[in-house]
Structures are given as structure tokens and as C-alpha cells.
Amino acid sequence: MSKTTIALEAAVAVVLENTPKDAAQTNRQRVTVDRAFAQILKLIAPRIRHFVRQYGLVAHFEDAEQCCAIAVHRAIEAYDPTKAQFTTFVNWQIRGELQSLRFRLMTDQRASAKKVEATTVSLSALATGPDGEEISPEAMIVDEDALERTESAASDYLADGAISSLIDAYVDHLRTVGIEALARRPRPKRQEAALRREGPRFKTATHGIDPAELEKLEAKLERDREIVARRVFQASTLDDLSLETGVTKERVRQITKRAAKTIADIAAADPRFAVMAEHDRPAAKRCPVATPAATLLPKADLPHNRFATVRAVEAAQAALPRTITVQASLTLN
Template sequence: MSKITIALEAAVATVIENTPQDGAARSNRQRVYVDRAFAQILKLIAPRIRHFVRQYGLTAHWEDAEQCCAIAVHRAIEAYDPAKAQFTTFVNWQIRGELQSLRFRLMTDQRPSAKKVEATTVSLSALATSIDGDEISPEAMIEDEEAVFRTEAAASDYLAEGAVSQLIDAYVDQLRKVGVEALRRRPRPKRAEAALRRAEGPRLRSATYGIDPAELEKLEAKLARDREIVERRVFQTATLDDLSLETGVTKERVRQITKRAAKAIAEIAAKDPRFAVMAEYGQPGTPKRRPAPAARTTPLLPDTNLPHNRLASVRAVDPTTLSPVLSTPAVQQVERAEPAQLAAPAPSSASLH
């Protein structure tokens, strides 16, 4: 046997000796011995791996081929029996099998069925190239630049629909309370009311206790009709003619229902804390952006209370000739001013001496 074969047999024996037979976990010492021996095996058969990779035409997929060869070596060590064959012969067949499988997965034109139809494997990255000649990945080719905009728009529409549905529900609940209260206050014959309560039986008093179920059904039908009119007319801009034909209500009645609903929904949005953002949005006095901080006004004249400014004086100058103007009343007034008064802002045509 050659030196490489002897070294391979010794390294494989080290791996087998430090592998528990009962499936128990390796100790830290055994793990270190196995890692060192496995690295030594890969180093010894590296020329053989390079030869097989070139033989199977996988040089363009070198990293994948090396990973498959490492898996083949691992499986060969697990199934190796020294009494049947040498490790060099046994590992060759494992490496060949893994590389053949990899070639069939990467290059489908190598299969017999593909050779019959003269199929050719083409990389998806080679379908398009950039201006510089670089390959463009399929992910970049199918990238949708408007995906973010459409996603945000769909999310906005979903939130808006939910808010509209809650507003209409709150409005219908308000109409239901008013309608139930009107039915309760409606005068009925005492015998009919007593018969109705006997039919309901003894139970806890509810919001609809003592009200004829037929009248409640009529109220719910009317509320469903009004809900459809409000939803389609106020929030979906349906025409009066369409609503009148589909609901059987006159156009004037539809106009009155929508007008009353719009006013009530606006009041609900203003009072209900759930719709506080909707009530504040778009108002004339509500700023859409945070106001910018106010600019700091720095006085033009120095602080006369500081020791190094106590001897300073202010004199006006002529803007055209930049010469002092000594005879104006303004100059005399400034010269007679107290030091505390000189700290106030002055015209830009003043100079310090």
C-alpha cells in the first residue's frame, strides 16, 4: 500500500474509534479527534476530488461539487468495512455517485431522455445582461417598482373601508336606539300589551321588552335599507336614480336620508374618540405638518452691560458715503440714550466705534 492509502486507513480508523456505536453523543475530546481526522482525509483525497469534478464537467459549480464530495466521504466512513475493501476504492464510488447526482440536478441535458431531444441547460442568470455586461439575476428582472406603492395604497384602502364601516355601524346603532324608543312609547291597547308580555314569558327586561316582534322586523328592514342608501350614496357616489329604482324610495327621500346621515356621521366622528384623527384631519386650523421652530432674533447691538462694551457708542452713517452724520436729531437721541436702551435692535445702517 502507498503512503496515502496507509494514512487514509489510519485517519478513517480514528474516526470510527471516536464514534459511539450506540448512538450516544460524542465527548468534546472525541469531537476534536474526529474533526482533525476528517480534515486529514479531505486533504489526502483532494487531488482525487479535483479529478472527478473535472471529469464530470462541474468546474462551473466547484463549491457545490466540493460539498457533495464531503458528504460522500462522510457516508463512506459510516458504511466502510475494512474486511471487504480498502477505503480508497470504497470512497471512489461514493464520490462518483454524489457528483453524478449533482450533475443530473444542475444540468438536465446530461440525462439520456434529454439527450434524445437535444436539450440544453441554460442558466436563468444568463438570460439578460446589464449595460456593463454583467448577468442580471431573475429576482432583479421580475422586481416590481410599484409594489410598495400598491401595497401602501391597498393598506390605506383597507383601513379606510374599516373606518367607514364602523362609522356606518355607529350611525345605524343610533337610529336603532331612536326607533326602539319610539316603538316603546307608542300607545297600545292594554289587552294586546298584556298578551304580548305573556307570550314573551318571565325574563329579564331587555331593550326590546314589550315591543311587538313584527314591528322590530319592520324597523330592522328599514335600517338595512337606510344603511344601503347611506353606504352607496355617501361613500360610493351612487346616483339618485339608481338608488330610487333599486330600493323603491323616491329621489327626494333618498336625498333627505343621505343629508341627515352625513350630518349625524360628522357629529359621531367629532365626538367618538375612535374617529378623532378623522375629525381633525383636513380642518383649516389643523396644520398638516409640524410647525418649524421660530427663528431666533439676535440683537444687532452688543450688550452694554458687559465690561468690554461699556465704552462703546453708536453713531449713524450715511449709506451712500459711509461717513458719520453728526447733526441729525436721531444721532443726538442715540448718544443721550442709557446703556440699557442701547441693547435694543437698531437699523442696519448703524456702525460701532
């Protein structure tokens, strides 16, 4: 056994000894492993240069050197002293990494591959960016606009649900108003007598109303629903609605105008549509606070501007007019 082989076995033993599998690695162990790994690379450096020349990767020596470092890591992880020496493990790992690197950089150079014109293709080289860089398969699969489209579709779905609920509430309102109007209509005397005989326990919202009238009301409500949905929320033209529903353009305009006002009232009154009612509501204007006008007079409420004493002083000379001297004291807080 050569000195290099013995030194390799010792360095690998140090790495394995300071790489616990069931516990966290300490800082001291990490430093020891780094030093031993550097020693391993130094010992096999001539072997690495030999394999790089053998596989024709001298022009890509830095990449080949990195691949060899990876091969050493994998050889240490897979090393089993009972099967072979470390030098055998590391040789096969280095050969495999350099062979893979050569396949990624060039076509297959083996004689068997040249006979069948085989070519090794990297998945990362399938597409290139605008600057010529390789695009990874992950980048090709990931859809950058997926989140935006998902949020847009969810927003459209919620908006359609809110519109449908608003229209349903409006139609229910029209149905209630229509049934009340039909109930207030005068009935024939025979129908009134029959209702009195039946008693109050049979009375409902539609009790006593002609079923034919109810069918007409439902048909009218269905027509109004279509007009409101298409005119108010889908911006259909008056001409199209008039031709398809058989209602005049003026009547369509009246229906949609009344529906817009009623729907706005429903949205404002119903808690379910509170957000929609407040969405376009302008913010309340704040009243501007009146700022006091600038003045040259001193502020009388400040301590140093308050008079402490006022005393009248007679003039020293009789010829001088009588004056009043004001004596102020300075108060410091």
C-alpha cells in the same frame, strides 16, 4: 497495501479523531482536520483527474473538482473501517458525484438511455430569468406579492368592519330618535287610560307605541341604511339610488348629507372610532415664537456690561466744561 492507501487511512483517522460527535469542535481540532483533509485531496488528486477524464468533464474541471471535494466529505462521514478500506468508499462517492454532475450538464450518455431517448432534466433549468440565469424551484414557488396582497386584504377587511360598525351606530341613533318621536305623539284617550291601569312596571321604550308605526320605522331605517352605505361609502350615483329605492334624488342627497354629519359626530364621540376621527384632522398649528429684534446696544444683564462705580471728576482747567467720567470694572466669572 500501497503507501497511498496507508497514508489515506492515517489521514482519515486523524479527521475522525478530531471530529467529536457529542461536543463542540475546538479551534485546534478544526485546524488539524483542515490539514488532514488537504492531505487527503493531495493523495487522491491523480485519481480525481482520471475520473474527470473518464466522465468527459474536462471542460468543467473546476465544477468537477468541487464535486469530488464534496464526495471526499461524504466518504469520510460514511466510512466504516470494518466493511472496506477508505479508498473503496471514496471511489464510489467520487463516481456518484461526477455522474450527477454530468447528468446536470448534459443528457444521459449511457447506451441504455440512448436506446429509449431518455433525457435527464434539472429542475433548476425549467425557467430562466431575463438575463438568462436559471431560476430555482423555490424562487418559482415563492410569491413576492403575497405579503402585499395579504396586508391589503386585511386592511380591506378591517375597513369593512369599521364601516359596518359606523352604519350600525348611525342606525341605532336614528332608531332611538324615531322611537322618542313616536312616544311623544298624542295617544287616544282609550290608550291613555289603558296605560294608566297597567302601571309603570310595564313601561318600556316602545310601550304604548303602535306596532304598525314601529314596522314603518324599521323599514325606513333599513332604506336609510342602504342609501348611506352605498352613497357615502361606495360612491353610488343619485340616479341609481333613486331608481332602486324609489326616493327622489333630492331626498337621497338630504339623507346622505345628514348621515355624513351624524356619522362624523358619532366617530368623534365614540372611543372605538377615535383613530378614524383623528385620521384626517389637521395638525394643530403652532404659534410662531417671536424672536427678539436685532439690536446694536450691548446687553445690560451681562456681568462685563454692569457699572461698578460712577465718579464725578472736576475738569483740570476752569475753561473746560464739567464732565462726568464713568469708570467700569470688568468682572470675570
